[in-house]
Amino acid sequence: MPSVTDRRSPGEWVQFAVGGLIVAAMFYPTVWMVLSAFKTNREIFRDPFGLPDQWLWGNFAEAWTEGRLGSLYLNSIIVTASAVTISVFFATAAAFAFSRLEFPFRRTLHRLMLIGLLLPPPVVAIPLFSILRDLDLLNTRWALILPGAAWSLSLTVFIMYGYFQQVRTDMEEAAMLEGANTWQIFRDISLPMVWPSMLTMAIVNTINIWNELMFALLFIVEEEKQTLPVGLIRFFGRYSTDYSMVFAALTITTLPILALYFLLQRHVIAGLSATAMD
Amino acid sequence: MGAVTIRDLRKSFGALDVLQAVDLEIAEGEFLVLVGPSGCGKSTLLRMIAGLETVSSGEIWIGGADVTEVLPRDRNIAMVFQSYALYPHMTAAENMGFSLRLRRAPKPRIAEEVDKAAGVLNLLDYLKRKPRELSGGQRQRVAMGRAIVRDPKVFLFDEPLSNLDAKLRVQMRTEIRALHRRLGATTIYVTHDQIEAMTMADRIVVMNGGRVVQVGSPLELYDRPSDIFVAGFIGSPSMNFVPARIEGDAAVVENGGPGARFPLGAMASRLPGAVKVTLGIRPEHLSLGSSSLPTLRTRVEVVEPTGAETLLSTRLGGVEVVAVVRDRVAPGIGEEIDLFIEPSKLHFFDSEGRALAPLDRATGGPR
Numbered sequence: 090m091p092s093v094t095d096r097r098s099p100g101e102w103v104q105f106a107v108g109g110l111i112v113a114a115m116f117y118p119t120v121w122m123v124l125s126a127f128k129t130n131r132e133i134f135r136d137p138f139g140l141p142d143q144w145l146w147g148n149f150a151e152a153w154t155e156g157r158l159g160s161l162y163l164n165s166i167i168v169t170a171s172a173v174t175i176s177v178f179f180a181t182a183a184a185f186a187f188s189r190l191e192f193p194f195r196r197t198l199h200r201l202m203l204i205g206l207l208l209p210p211p212v213v214a215i216p217l218f219s220i221l222r223d224l225d226l227l228n229t230r231w232a233l234i235l236p237g238a239a240w241s242l243s244l245t246v247f248i249m250y251g252y253f254q255q256v257r258t259d260m261e262e263a264a265m266l267e268g269a270n271t272w273q274i275f276r277d278i279s280l281p282m283v284w285p286s287m288l289t290m291a292i293v294n295t296i297n298i299w300n301e302l303m304f305a306l307l308f309i310v311e312e313e314k315q316t317l318p319v320g321l322i323r324f325f326g327r328y329s330t331d332y333s334m335v336f337a338a339l340t341i342t343t344l345p346i347l348a349l350y351f352l353l354q355r356h357v358i359a360g361l362s363a364t365a366m367d
Numbered sequence: 368m369g370a371v372t373i374r375d376l377r378k379s380f381g382a383l384d385v386l387q388a389v390d391l392e393i394a395e396g397e398f399l400v401l402v403g404p405s406g407c408g409k410s411t412l413l414r415m416i417a418g419l420e421t422v423s424s425g426e427i428w429i430g431g432a433d434v435t436e437v438l439p440r441d442r443n444i445a446m447v448f449q450s451y452a453l454y455p456h457m458t459a460a461e462n463m464g465f466s467l468r469l470r471r472a473p474k475p476r477i478a479e480e481v482d483k484a485a486g487v488l489n490l491l492d493y494l495k496r497k498p499r500e501l502s503g504g505q506r507q508r509v510a511m512g513r514a515i516v517r518d519p520k521v522f523l524f525d526e527p528l529s530n531l532d533a534k535l536r537v538q539m540r541t542e543i544r545a546l547h548r549r550l551g552a553t554t555i556y557v558t559h560d561q562i563e564a565m566t567m568a569d570r571i572v573v574m575n576g577g578r579v580v581q582v583g584s585p586l587e588l589y590d591r592p593s594d595i596f597v598a599g600f601i602g603s604p605s606m607n608f609v610p611a612r613i614e615g616d617a618a619v620v621e622n623g624g625p626g627a628r629f630p631l632g633a634m635a636s637r638l639p640g641a642v643k644v645t646l647g648i649r650p651e652h653l654s655l656g657s658s659s660l661p662t663l664r665t666r667v668e669v670v671e672p673t674g675a676e677t678l679l680s681t682r683l684g685g686v687e688v689v690a691v692v693r694d695r696v697a698p699g700i701g702e703e704i705d706l707f708i709e710p711s712k713l714h715f716f717d718s719e720g721r722a723l724a725p726l727d728r729a730t731g732g733p734r
Contacts, residue, residue, distance in 0.1 A: 259452040262419050267466035267517060268440040277465075281456040 119343070126336040133332050145333070152324075152337035160313055161320035165299060168230055168316055172237035173294045177287050179238070180245030185275050187246070188253035189261065199250070205243030210303050221308055232308035233316065237301060241294040252286040253279070292353050299346055317342045369430055369520040369553035370395045371416065376425035378411055378577075385411050387577045389425070398547050398554045402564040403574035404600070412574070413523055413557045417446050430520050445514035446523040449530065451506045453498040453513075459505075460485075460494040463512045484512040487549070488542075504535045511546065522547075524556040528563065540566055561601050565589070573597050595720035598647050604678070606714070607653075607688045609646045609663070618644050618715070622684045624664025624705060629713060644723070647714030650678075653690035653706040655698070662705040663688060670697045681706070 125133050126148055127141040136142075152158065186192070187199045217236055218227070226232045256279075264278045280287075302318040309315050321342065324335045371393040378386035386408045393399050401409040414420040416427055418439035426435050434442050453462050461468075463484055464477040472480075485491045488508040498506055507527060514522055524543070528536045544567050547554050558564055564571045565585040573580045573588065573596075581593040585601075592598035598606045611618035611629065620627035629646060653663075665681035665688050672678075677697050679690040681704070690706050698704045715723040 257450065257452075259448045259450050260454055262417075262439075263446065263448060263452040263513075264454075264465070265419070265439045266417060266442075266444060266446050267513070268469045270440070273469060278454055281454075 119347075122336050122343070123340050126333065126340045128333055128336075130331050130333045133336075148333050148337040149341060152334045152341065155334065156320055156323055156338050158317070158320065158338060158341060161315060161317045164230065164314060165316040168233045168237060169295055169298045171230075171234045172241065172298045173291050175234070175238035176241035176245055176294055177291050180242050180290070181249050181280070181283065181287055182275065183242070183246050184249035184253050185279055187250055189258070189279075190271065199246075202246055203243055205240075206247060210240070214303065214307055217304070218307060227308055228311050228314060230314060233301070233305055236304050236308070237298040241290075241297060245290045245294065248290055249283065249286060252283055256282055288353055292350055295349060296346055370428075371521060371553060371555065372426075372428040373412075373416070374426040374428070376412070376415065376427065377423045378408070378415060378420065379423045385577050386415070386423075389579055391572065391579065391582070393553060393555065395553055396551045398544070398556065398567060398569045399572060400556045400558060400564040400568035400570075401572045401574060402558055402561055402600070403580075405559060407574040408577040409557045409559075409572075409574050410525055413446075413525055413555060416521075416555060417444055417523055418442050442521075443519050444521045444523055445517040445519040446525065447507075447510045447514055447527045449526040451498070451510040451527075451530075453506055453509055455498050458495050458497055459490060459501065459509045459512075462498070462509055463494075463516050465513065466517045480516050481512070484515040487515065487546070488512050503531050504539065507531065507539060508542075511543070515546075515550065519552065522550075522552050522554040524554065526558055527556075528558070528560075536563075543567065562603060565601065571601075573600060575600075591722070592647075592714065593722055595645065595647070595716045595722075598714055598716070598722070602649055604650045604689045604691065607648045607650060607686075608716075609648065609683065609686055609688065611644055611646050613642055613644065618646060620646065620663060620683070622664075624662060626660075626662030626705060627664065629661050630710060631715070643718055645716040645720070647716060647722075648688070648708055649712065650689040650691040652712040653688075653692070653708055655690075655692050655694050655704065656707065660707045660709055662707050664703055664705050667698050667700055667702050667704060670700060672697065679704075 121138070124141060125137075127144045127146070128136075129145065132142060183202070187195060187202075221227045221232050221236075226235070260282070261274050261278055264274045269277065300318055301316075305316045305319045309319065321335070321338055324330065324338055371391070373389055373391040373393075376386060376389040377384065389408075389412060391399075401412060403409050411420055415422055416429075418434070418437065422435055426433055428434065429442060429444070453459075454465065457465065460478075460481050463481045467477045467480060481494065482491070485494055488511060490505070490508050490512055493501060493505055493509075498509065501509065510527070527543070528539050531539060540563060543556075556563075556567060568585055570582060570584055571588055572582050575596050581588060581597045583591075588597060588601045592601060592606075595608065599608070609620050609623070611620045613619075613631070614628075616631050618629045618631055620629070648663075663683060665683045667679060667681050668687075669680035670677060671680070672695075676691050676693055677695070679692060679697065681688045681690065688706065717723060
């Protein structure tokens with residue numbers, strides 16, 4: 090009996106080849122970064138694409154100490170976790186309100202909220218700076234948490250709104266008839282049903298906020314409150330740069346995000362299939 | 368306590384009137400079925416009683432209180448949805464006890480009430496399962512259990528059996544009826560299936576185009592439909608409608624053969640100057656075999672034996688006439704046959720589709 094592969098047409102093989110090339114092109118920079126992290130600075134320039142002559146695990150320990158990555162890590166975790174929690178929770182609540190509740194100017198407010206999708210960060214950098222200065226929040230972690238959360242709101246509301254529109258309303262109506270108020274419906278019925286989508290948005294927002302550089306450069310001056318992307322700049326000297334250190338630090342910075350992505354992605358798929366009841 | 372009164376209830380979406388001046392009195396403990404084709408406004412009416420749809424004008428009273436502007440949760444009603452609307456992340460027991468949890472009832476009481484309802488519905492073995500681990504019939508029972516635990520004044524059912532297969536539907540029909548007898552709560556049940564309506568209801572409300580067309584007991588609707596719509600909607604297979612013209616004191620069906628002359632009796636005097644009527648004949652009231660009764664001569668097109676009876680699809684001019692006969696010996700396709708009908712079983716409709724009083728069974732004269 091012929092196997093599945095025997096029956097594939099030449100067209101399908103071309104599709105596989107193109108797909109494979111795209112995946113390789115997307116993933117190779119990550120592989121290159123990790124391989125370079127094991128090399129010496131000289132080897133990186135001498136043989137940029139080969140495997141390391143010697144696997145220098147010590148590069149990571151050195152980068153961790155020299156770059157004082159410990160405190161940068163802690164700051165990044167606090168800022169990202171807070172901003173992601175705030176943005177996903179409030180955006181979900183807003184999306185619930187926009188899709189389920191009747192109130193004056195609902196459509197106008199919804200559209201206004203989505204304008205945020207169109208704004209590039211530099212446009213709001215200076216007004217934000219003034220606001221944070223007036224609120225006396227510059228040089229605090231709040232200067233990154235609040236703008237980070239606010240910046241993620243538009244996209245999260247947009248995605249969550251779309252998800253709410255797909256979820257049948259009869260379970261919420263059943264809860265309403267059973268005596269639940271709006272808050273109880275949101276907490277007990279809607280949230281558990283949309284959590285896979287919330288998890289997806291948590292991943293997307295984590296990646297964005299973890300990697301955010303511009304606000305972090307502008308709003309934080311004190312070294313002990315800086316986040317990882319700002320800290321990485323320390324590795325670039327005015328006259329010389331130790332690229333093995335840069336790549337080791339980059340690998341350390343990127344790994345948790347990659348791990349989080351692969352870990353949660355499984356849950357998201359499981360969650361999505363669990364929510365579909367019929 | 369659980370009587371429902373609906374006064375001049377209307378619902379419009381912009382210029383579209385989906386419900387027009389509905390008046391209904393539903394007695395406490397009554398099982399009322401709202402039936403009608405898709406889009407007739409029956410589900411909208413139910414949702415308005417539940418408080419899930421706003422009211423354009425009119426009033427809804429439950430248990431002697433005006434609830435028109437009252438929030439759904441304060442109306443003390445329970446609803447079973449077509450999709451069951453079970454909470455997918457909760458077990459069957461949690462689904463059933465949710466209303467008590469919201470009322471902050473103590474846990475032992477919630478468990479007791481859930482067990483009691485589960486016992487009635489044969490669900491005790493499934494209480495720890497999530498809805499996705501239950502079959503369609505079990506989900507339906509959990510949805511009913513949730514309504515029972517709530518102990519409402521009024522039960523609302525919105526096409527609860529549409530998602531079940533035919534066999535289960537028949538079984539659940541009986542169970543819902545038995546449950547109603549046991550609990551005695553006022554029940555309003557929406558369906559588009561007239562068999563469901565006929566078998567379950569104390570009274571049926573037939574709706575069409577946003578209006579109540581007729582209200583009555585199942586047999587009243589079957590025996591005395593108020594118009595051609597109700598006559599065609601109630602009964603399966605549907606009533607046959609045959610155009611006829613008035614000749615003296617009888618209605619004569621053209622091309623119906625020599626026996627197709629149906630006496631109008633005293634009804635003739637109520638049709639001054641009328642030249643046309645529509646005869647309504649239920650398929651089960653037609654029979655093969657010789658008799659002196661009026662007959663219709665038709666040509667057989669399809670013969671469908673079902674075992675207990677045989678369905679004959681025949682043609683009379685441009686009109687299809689269906690007959691359900693008990694005879695096993697069926698005529699051949701294309702054969703011309705005479706179908707007999709007792710005059711007392713005939714229905715007459717005027718040119719606007721309104722029913723004229725049916726003929727008296729005993730005398731053949733008008734009632």
